[in-house]
Amino acid sequence: MKDIVTAVVDAIHMAGFVEIEVSAKHVHLTEQDVEVLFGRGASLEPVRPLSQPGQFLSGQRVKLIGPKGTMERVAVLGPARSATQVELSKSDCVALGVKAPKRESGDLAGSGSVTIEGPCGTLEVKEGVIIAHNHIHVTEADSRRLKLKDKERVSVEVYSERPVIFNDVIIRVSKNFSCRMHIDFDEANAAGVQGFTLGRIVRKVEAEGIGRSIL
Ligand SMILES: [Zn+2]
Incomplete structure (x- = not known):
């Protein structure tokens, strides 16, 4: 059973999905x-x-x-x-x-x-x-799979009743983290985030501010 759960979670992360938590x-x-x-x-x-x-x-x-x-x-x-x-x-x-x-x-x-x-x-x-600043905690394993670097900026589409794309979200890679996106209550209310909500990393944000699609 644990193997199936792990496989499903891995597949979700591979597709760039991340659970959103409100701080x-x-x-x-x-x-x-x-x-x-x-x-x-x-x-x-x-x-x-x-x-x-x-x-x-x-x-x-x-x-x-x-x-x-x-x-x-x-x-x-x-x-x-x-x-x-x-x-x-x-x-x-x-x-x-x-x-x-x-x-x-x-x-x-x-x-x-x-x-x-x-x-x-x-x-x-x-x-x-x-x-x-809103951010995503990423494990080292997921950072390798998704080709994400520490301190990199990405855009995240929120799957909610009021879909919003957050630009300029910071990636924080650590072996001590579990994969989660953290936003505050203003951001959660603006994006209609309530209960279990997923976001998806839709592109990396280049230094010049021009997005590059990765998924
Ligand atoms: Zn955090």
Whole structure:
């Protein structure tokens, strides 16, 4: 049975299809910042694993405070990272009154600022707020099959009630990833993504911005 499932999944990936997952607003914290917000000796407590191996939703929640608004019970993902990072949609930024650039995860120089409040303390995040650039996690095996390189840009057609093609989607190749496309809630709403949804890589995006069909 497992062989059949594996064969079907391989065939789906070979045709350039990828499952789309929607990322709600969330926070990544350093170990030090976990202690600031949740108390000395505190660590993130896993409650649910995420699709990417080793990543989890923690039981802890925080409040985000911006110049124009606040957001309660924002999810904290684990494990702890080397830099604190807040990932918001454009709509979240507008509601909070926060300015944040569209960036890849980890690219935080000059990014937005926000205040994070936990049960035991408050953190002024001077830079670390981003609107995550949509991306596809690809395994090394699938990257070879589909001839996709790390950091390459592709266009993805979404199969939904409101079909949309996302251009300029970043490929992220790693042996630790499972194949998934990640978009935020604004993108999901614009494309009518609800429940299980597939997208298909329809072309690579050349540096000059002219598409080249690969499938
Ligand atoms: Zn991702």
